[in-house]
Amino acid sequence: MFSRSLRNALLGAGTLLGLLTTTVHSLGSTCSTPLTHGSAAAGDPFWRQNIAHQGIAAFNSNPSGYQVFRNVKDFGAIGDGNADDTAAINAAISSGSRCGEGCDSTTTAPAIVYFPSGSYKVSTPLIALYQTQLIGDARNPPTLLAAPSFSGIALIGKFYNSTTHYADPYLGDNWQYYTNQNNFFRSVRNFVIDLRQVSGSATGIHWQVSQATSLMNIVFQMSTAAGNQHQGIFMENGSGGFLGDLVINGGNIGATFGNQQFTVRNVTFNNPINAIWNWGWTFQGVTINNAQVGFDLSIGDTSSTGNQGVGAEAIIDAVVTNTPIFVRSSIPSNGHLQGSIVLNNIKLTNVPIAVGVKNGATVLAGGSMTIDSWAQGNVFKGTNSAGTFTQGNIASIPKAPAVLDSAGRIFGKSHPQYADYSPSDFVSVRSHGAKGDGHTDDTAALQAIFAQYAGCKIIFFDAGTYIVSNTINIPAEITDMIFTTKGPAAGAIIVEWNVHDPAGQQGAAGAWDTHLIIGGIAGSGLQAAQCPSSGSGGNSCFADYLGLHLTSGSSAYIEGMWVWLADHDLDTPGSAQITLYSGRGVLSESQGPVWLIGTASEHHVNYQYFLRGAANHYIGLAQTETPYFQPNPVPPSPFIPSTNVDPATLGVGAAWALTVQNAQNILVFGAGFYSFFNNYNTACQGTQNCQQQILNLDSVSTISIYSLNTVDAISQISVNANAVISGSSNPNGFSNTVTAWTRN
């Protein structure tokens, strides 16, 4: 596909658990027939339909009988737009012993539910059980057609435990299959969702999800009639997540977005958006046409226990046309902080009000114009601990040219799905000697496959768990992979990223929907049995040294990545808390360009993110949590470093969410840095002092930070480990928000 070769390597140490299907696109060929283009013919289906389906769930109680890949037509779905396919699709999803009612989570029963092209009539919700990917034909996406009689919370995504109560989303935790903050590992891709036959209310997707989830390449078709009651996406809770590449047509509400953190990229709304509550969201590349209101923000109050409304919206590179109001808040901002907003590069055409208040004042007049940089909220500079409440233009948000596309927007690249390729363009690692059964050492087989086929084939990991005992070098484009260690592995660097885009090929080295899930899962040996929360597991519970390392010569486009040291065991009923130790989350020394779009890093001892001498990064939104056991012990304990610890990495009593040393041209556009525990005790939440300091900068790095939300940290920003900005000056519901911080 690419003309010049790359020196590329991505190192896996310990265990590589490919729990879902994985494709690794090869670059840097030494093979004789480089893959330059796909060979699918015009009428061919998507390669996923006919490629050999050899995935297994290695730790299922019946690995040889359990079916990972399910084609809905094999379960009786007709797809002719007439027959009611609801029961057949739900049978395809639920076949085998899956994780539904009474099961909070598991990693031993994954499913890929595939829909060939066609039109599938649906009359009640499709119940997408835990760890389900719903994937349509990417060449000719299938339609999910709501029957005129459709009833239920949404076409996709009923997670409630009683069929008689599914229509009411507010029945409380007990009514739900899954804890909303633990609803991981799901994706919906390549569909048209059509509600137009329903005359009453209907919703496309109910999406109450957490990390390691995605929506992508979906078109919603809804009524354009006045007074219609259609809604594309309904999200009322959760702890996400990434979604992108959606087109939402018609409807009363395009999407209701309530979640504590989310990144949205490349979504077109041809109707209103209503965001009900959230702590912090980043919207990149949103297009809004012909809506009444673009963003309709329901604002709460600023007390941490009060009515939580929208916390902080960070919107970059939006294009808004023929819409009376771009952003509207339910009440005015209170002259202190309430409803933080950051706008950058917003192109308005016939939008009379850019920012307004419902039944109230115009805060920012619109028209046909471009808003460069504008903020509502507390704006800080340098080491001045006093912010200025601002409702107005701010200095232009600095962006490294290397992270921009030719139109001057933040560059974006969709998750590659290889729709133009046919099964003959792929090699399956399972067909070439790798077992993926969770106990065979697959290192030699995988090394041989990469050596032979890199650059000539797309290398396909059938679902499975592939044990790796030595470094494997992986080419430059990775999707749908999970990396982990089989513990203990105190010295492991799980993924070392050494690859750089060729000139003129932004985003050629990248990872999409690829996660580091460290411990807490079947086969890891780092579970409740070995590592209970008491800490009695001791030395057996060291999971890694470092999760992801972007080396100085690398570039990286990373979209949808969760670097999670597990805090609970996904495969033990009751989601038992566990105590594991990971040294570090994400270290970047890259000179860029680096895009970290919708990434998270949680529970690592020293830091979640460290930018050391790094340059030219765009980061939005980044989410972190501090280890629950800290400050008992304080970093770097319980690790015993063999050399002096870099002072920039040493937190004050607890890990840094982000620490920055000698870095240049860094933009953080949206962050959610949380600290919920003090030695496993949550009493500190009431007093908002679970951690002293959480974000550390040196005095020389050129970095600017917008829409920074922290929870239960006393200080929000420190310089050289001296607290500068106090959270108590920025109350904004559950979080404290710094709307903007710049060096000068």
Ligand SMILES: *[C@@H]1O[C@H](CO)[C@@H](O)[C@H](O)[C@H]1NC(C)=O
């Ligand atoms: C379903 O919800 C009811 C009502 O809250 C609860 O009593 C019951 O335990 C729930 N069932 C499961 C399996 O969670």
Ligand SMILES: *[C@@H]1O[C@H](CO)[C@@H](O)[C@H](O)[C@H]1NC(C)=O
């Ligand atoms: C979900 O969000 C709604 C609206 O904020 C809230 O009333 C409800 O309690 C939440 N449910 C859960 C399970 O957190």
Ligand SMILES: *[C@@H]1O[C@H](CO)[C@@H](O)[C@H](O)[C@H]1NC(C)=O
């Ligand atoms: C945006 O999404 C559309 C599909 O909705 C896709 O065709 C397009 O390539 C995407 N653009 C980018 C920059 O990701």
